[in-house]
Amino acid sequence: MPSNTNPTVRRRRLGLELRRLRESKNMTAEQVAKRLLVSQSKISRLENGRRSISPRDVRDLCGVYEIDDDRVVDSLMQMARESRQQGxxxxxxxxxxxxxxxxxxxxxxxxxxxxxxxxxxxxxxxxxxxxxxxxxxxxxxxxxxxxxxxxxxxxxxxxxxxxxxxxxxxxxxxxxxxxxxxxxxxxxxxxxxxxxxxxxxxxxxxxxxxxxxxxxxxxxxxxxxxxxxxxxxxxxxxxxxxxxxxxxxxxxxxxxxxxxxxxxxxxxxxxxxxxxxxxxxxxxxxxxxxxxx
The missing domain is CATH 3.30.870 (Endonuclease; Chain A)
Incomplete structure (x- = not known):
């Protein structure tokens, strides 16, 4: 994934990737929210890039989506860290x-x-x-x-x-x-x-x-x-x-x-x-x- 230090764009790109992973599992945002014991609105805000996302959020979502490739998980978590930087x-x-x-x-x-x-x-x-x-x-x-x-x-x-x-x-x-x-x-x-x-x-x-x-x-x-x-x-x-x-x-x-x-x-x-x-x-x-x- 290309490097980009703009936190807004980085967060938006990460959200799109997380949505793609969810849809690849044929899961709804409501189903994911129930698995993680969070609100459905939180999942929606994470996916549309309107909310800051932590590496822990990424790790938990990757667990739900059964992502077992450590390189993919590490890459997404790095994007999360960069997205929390301030412009x-x-x-x-x-x-x-x-x-x-x-x-x-x-x-x-x-x-x-x-x-x-x-x-x-x-x-x-x-x-x-x-x-x-x-x-x-x-x-x-x-x-x-x-x-x-x-x-x-x-x-x-x-x-x-x-x-x-x-x-x-x-x-x-x-x-x-x-x-x-x-x-x-x-x-x-x-x-x-x-x-x-x-x-x-x-x-x-x-x-x-x-x-x-x-x-x-x-x-x-x-x-x-x-x-x-x-x-x-x-x-x-x-x-x-x-x-x-x-x-x-x-x-x-x-x-x-x-x-x-x-x-x-x-x-x-x-x-x-x-x-x-x-x-x-x-x-x-x-x-x-x-x-x-």
Whole structure:
């Protein structure tokens, strides 16, 4: 099994492997839970990667599944140990979307549709601060500062990164963003902040691995009316694509192939209905000039 120190992705991959082992024995999660005297929800959370898993959990599950190959058991237990390591985002406690950050940190490509705001990876610090303050008006100054810092640090994925432990180079994420024209017109933080945000957006849109398209008002009804979503894809074949939908109190992660396919098809419709990248860049630059006046 390939090495990967990202705890979120590692935990997710381990969960998928444990589910495969259970299904190979034709056992239900309820049956496994009864054997181990635990709740069925615990087994489900372990398999979907939403709960930290200990080497002891792995050992107990391997016993239920009658895995007698010590190499397989040792490999799974090592994955469990690595999955309990902490990513950089764990230093910022109470970040509401830490699971998503873990996935984004390891994704090779990201397709985003945003109907209201400039997507987080392309925000300026002042724009990000205005978004956080507006979206969570009861937040303290410390909480606002923390969320903005996390958002800006995430933007490191737009460039190459070197793993300080292994020296391995992680390529910049391939980012494709479809922005509703409302994202350009909604004044967040004031006209100066918006001018700087538009100029920054135009600069980022010129990067070879970043594509920005604007979905104009004139399109009318379109495939993105249901709201914002992101599709994450990974370099490792063992890691299936994930659709992320942000919620107010909880987030939704869709991983079933037919669900991912449906959202991917919707995204292709959005891209087709949007201005092409050159026209979109011009629309962004025009918006920057309007805010400068």
């Amino acid at each position: 950089w985002w764990y230093a910022f406690k109470d970040v509401p979307y830490s699971v998503y950050i873990g996935l984004e940190d390891d994704a090779s490509s990201l397709r985003v549709y945003e109907p209201q705001l400039i997507t987080g990876l392309l925000q300026t610090p002042e724009y990000a601060e205005a978004v956080v303050r507006g979206g969570a008006p009861e937040s303290t100054e410390e909480e606002v500062s923390k969320r903005v810092e996390v958002r800006i640090r995430r933007q490191g994925r737009l460039g190459e990164q070197t793993n300080p432990n292994t020296g391995e180079i992680k390529e910049a994420i391939r980012l494709w963003v479809v922005l509703d024209e409302a994202c350009l017109r909604r004044v967040v933080g004031g006209r100066r902040v918006m001018r700087e945000q538009m100029e920054h957006l135009a600069e980022q849109a010129r990067l070879p691995h970043v594509t920005v398209q604007v979905l104009p008002f004139g399109v009318g009804a379109h495939a993105g009316l249901a709201g914002q979503y992101a599709i994450l894809e990974f370099a490792e074949l063992a890691d299936s694509s994930v659709v992320y939908i942000e919620g107010v109190t909880s987030d939704l992660y869709l991983e079933k192939p037919h669900e991912v396919q449906k959202y991917s098809l919707m995204y292709e419709h959005l891209r087709a209905q949007s201005l092409n990248p050159e026209e979109s860049l011009q629309r962004i630059q025009d918006a920057a000039k309007e805010y400068a006046r």
